[in-house]
Amino acid sequence: xxxxxxxxxxxxxxxxxxxxxxxxxxxxxxxxxxxxxxxxxxxxxxxxxxxxxxxxxxxxxxxxxxxxxxxxxxxxxxxxxxxxxxxxxxxxxxxxxxxxxxxxxxxxxxxxxxxxxxxxxxxxxxxxxxxxxxxxxxxxxxxxxxxxxxxxxxxxxxxxxxxxxxxxxxxxxxxxxxxxxxxxxxxxxxxxxxxxxxxxxxxxxxxxxxxxxxxxxx
Numbered sequence: 378x379x380x381x382x383x384x385x386x387x388x389x390x391x392x393x394x395x396x397x398x399x400x401x402x403x404x405x406x407x408x409x410x411x412x413x414x415x416x417x418x419x420x421x422x423x424x425x426x427x428x429x430x431x432x433x434x435x436x437x438x439x440x441x442x443x444x445x446x447x448x449x450x451x452x453x454x455x456x457x458x459x460x461x462x463x464x465x466x467x468x469x470x471x472x473x474x475x476x477x478x479x480x481x482x483x484x485x486x487x488x489x490x491x492x493x494x495x496x497x498x499x500x501x502x503x504x505x506x507x508x509x510x511x512x513x514x515x516x517x518x519x520x521x522x523x524x525x526x527x528x529x530x531x532x533x534x535x536x537x538x539x540x541x542x543x544x545x546x547x548x549x550x551x552x553x554x555x556x557x558x559x560x561x562x563x564x565x566x567x568x569x570x571x572x573x574x575x576x577x578x579x580x581x582x583x584x585x586x587x588x589x590x591x592x593x594x595x
Contacts, residue, residue: 415574
């Protein structure tokens with residue numbers, strides 16, 4: 378099956394507040410946009426992905442991600458991350474009833490299409506499933522097959538909450554790029570070590586030297 382991905386993008390001015398150890402307020406919006414651009418571009422290159430819907434009210438993010446080929450949906454509920462994901466999934470299924478839908482984080486700058494393909498193929502074996510993040514605490518992908526509600530429970534300790542909701546935890550090998558979201562300078566360093574996308578590399582290269590995560594090689 379092919380999947381419709383729903384990717385939420387927060388207003389860039391408020392995004393990635395925990396990256397203050399690596400980037401100040403003036404540069405964090407650019408980093409957040411670069412992460413989202415690299416995530417969407419890689420997702421659209423995955424053969425298991427039919428389309429990508431981005432839920433955002435940020436005008437710049439909407440323009441840039443639309444230019445990559447994503448469908449842009451307004452965050453009409455304005456009720457936080459899980460409400461945005463539920464809204465996005467409903468909008469996708471309004472256009473294509475019975476679609477297989479997966480929520481994907483927007484901060485996966487090292488995402489590899491082949492690794493995402495591996496995860497989505499594994500997800501196709503279950504009615505509802507998820508992939509834990511690199512820390513083993515959060516979630517980077519939540520999938521719901523045709524006819525199943527997405528039921529997002531992202532936020533603090535989302536791995537535990539998705540397990541409790543009945544979603545199956547996926548465990549495919551060699552999918553580090555799908556697990557490595559970026560919230561802190563250490564996360565950014567890990568994503569760069571995996572091989573971040575061109576837009577993230579350029580955004581990091583434009584940071585003041587004192588702001589660069591130690592050992593990132595830029």
